[in-house]
Amino acid sequence: MTGSSLLPWLEAPLAQALHATRGHALLIHGPQGVGQFELALAVAAATLCEGEASVRPGGRACGHCSACHLIAARTHPDLLVLVPEVLQLALGWSGADEAGEEEGASKSKAKPSKEIRVAAVRAAIAFAQQTTSRGGAKLVVLYPAERMNPTSANMLLKTLEEPPGQARFILGSAAPQRLLPTVRSRCQVLRLPLPGAQLAIRWLQSRGVAEPQVVLAAAGGQPMDVIERLALGCDAQAWQRLPREVLAGQGTTLAAWPLPMVVDALQKLCHDALACAVGAAPRYFAAASVSGGGDVARLTACARTLREAARNAEHPLNAPLGIEALVQTLHRALRSPAAVSSSRERASPLATLRRP
Ligand SMILES: [Zn+2]
Incomplete structure (x- = not known):
């Protein structure tokens, strides 16, 4: 040492x-x-x-x-x-x-x-x-x-x-x-505080990490988590296409990730969409990708659902079904209220998640 x-x-x-x-x-x-x-x-x-x-x-x-x-x-x-x-x-x-x-x-x-x-x-x-x-x-x-x-x-x-x-x-x-x-x-x-972004980005660059500012933001500023997440498939490209996919109701990128990382990503996306919806700056994604006019009430409810999913994410669930349900919840919340058909949102995603 x-x-x-x-x-x-x-x-x-x-x-x-x-x-x-x-x-x-x-x-x-x-x-x-x-x-x-x-x-x-x-x-x-x-x-x-x-x-x-x-x-x-x-x-x-x-x-x-x-x-x-x-x-x-x-x-x-x-x-x-x-x-x-x-x-x-x-x-x-x-x-x-x-x-x-x-x-x-x-x-x-x-x-x-x-x-x-x-x-x-x-x-x-x-x-x-x-x-x-x-x-x-x-x-x-x-x-x-x-x-x-x-x-x-x-x-x-x-x-x-x-x-x-x-x-x-x-x-x-x-x-x-x-x-x-x-x-x-x-x-x-x-x-031990979060390291300064410049120091962390230089360290990630020295380890050959591509687009370090993107993956550092994705990891909430925690540089060693970046390395761990890269090994699980969360690189800059995957992170950047995530908002588009969820907005389109798809979970293609997420399907390859472990459930705790999926829930974490959806929580961060929900957080940033909510921040943009109330006029604050996003933290994990580029502003342009998350400022699509999501509905505050739905996003708040979705954040609650995701928090509960995060508590259960370490336990064995039917992962593909769980991911699908969570993506759909956030997908609905990300679209503007007028675009959402009210008939599609009655089923609780957690009820689906818990089905044996
Ligand atoms: Zn010594």
Whole structure:
């Protein structure tokens, strides 16, 4: 975790974290896709780095000492990184998997867990109580912290209240409101803001992303989400043709996307159409593509329907039927009131969605 590999918008927050962090537990939170995990690792690396102060500007990890090499190789004995199974491949850490093995063994052939398991947290607590291997601190990085279930969180709480001598915890979260208040209150809090658009666009350009301003707006300004969404088929071209398709009552582009991304896209389209309808600026799409004179009352009702669909999007539904129904709801709301035949809007799209 050298300076050069750090995401450019994390430089200032890292300096802040290294300068101001006191105590044994830090909670880094901010919107999804801005690098909480990367910042947590950079703070951990800086804490464990054994390089001379002269090669560590701002107290960051030097990237060259043996501690830094062990971290890069994922084998530092005083660093434990807990992430749910579903994120291990993407983030390149499997520590939680090993720590959670005893509980997870029977499930190893099942779908990878989205939770940080109880056994993993138990192992982290045991890890924190061991003496340090290299004479410095012992670091536990836990991300996303809201993926702990209540049992895990309560177990961790005890350790956060009475931390073993050398242990430090760094929690990353995009949804701190879902953490136990008692866990939050035990942590020093560092809020990670959205990066500046220019910085984010330059970073996306450096990674070869086409039309970065379009996909950055599509992702609500969250640059790392852009990368994730591109992998799922949400590129600039797809995003730009979406309003036209929905206005025509088609879900061609959406049909290839996972349901949570479909619902997210429809919510953003609905938001922007509503913004334009009341004279505000759109946020996710180009103004010309969403200012078609949608009906405010219908768009408001549609926003409610989509919010409910978003709550259900992670659960197994009849996805093609669900997408079709949602597209039709937004399609009707996007057209001017006169153009809509009142007889076509009686069926609730959610009633269709829930049909077994
Ligand atoms: Zn170092």
